[in-house]
Amino acid sequence: MDIIIRNSGGIPIYDQITRQVKGLILRGELREGEALPSMRLLAKELRISVITTKRAYEELERDGFLTTIPGKGCFVAPRNLELVREDTLRRVEEHLSRAVDAAKTGGVTLGEMTETLNLLYGDES
Structure with missing residues (x-):
């Protein structure tokens, strides 16, 4: 999963992650049921705080793009x-x-x- 973070432009990092993951899902690059990297792994790869990735994943789940299975991780939710x-x-x-x-x-x-x-x-x- 390629996510590009820009520190300029005034868009919060969690929002950049959220927008890009939504785009990947809508374009079919991430498919229903596909696992996303753990919050810790994504934070490490992007060199950002785990709190930031947690907020992005929570927003994606709230918007119905992700589903979390305790102990297993976050997955692309079924979508209409x-x-x-x-x-x-x-x-x-x-x-x-x-x-x-x-x-x-x-x-x-x-x-x-x-x-x-x-x-x-x-x-x-």
Whole structure:
């Protein structure tokens, strides 16, 4: 499991771990039932506190991405990927709505917004 931690940017380390593990699960790189590294092992590999990995795993479990089996470890939880996708789409729409409001206030055109979104998304069409 490759997780990259950045100390700059203002995103807490536990949140970086949480986001990256969610991405691995949603892309199918981590499959249902697959074991994750222990909190101690992940902390050692990333050179961070066990408390930080514990918080990340707790958030992932709370959000339904992981399940913990006492004495055995943390595993990728069974997921309804369509519900996860729908939740992701809802969050994207919320962010885009705020971006559209800011663009309208600042006089940014729809064409400029589309161009910016294409650049950010990585689409060159």
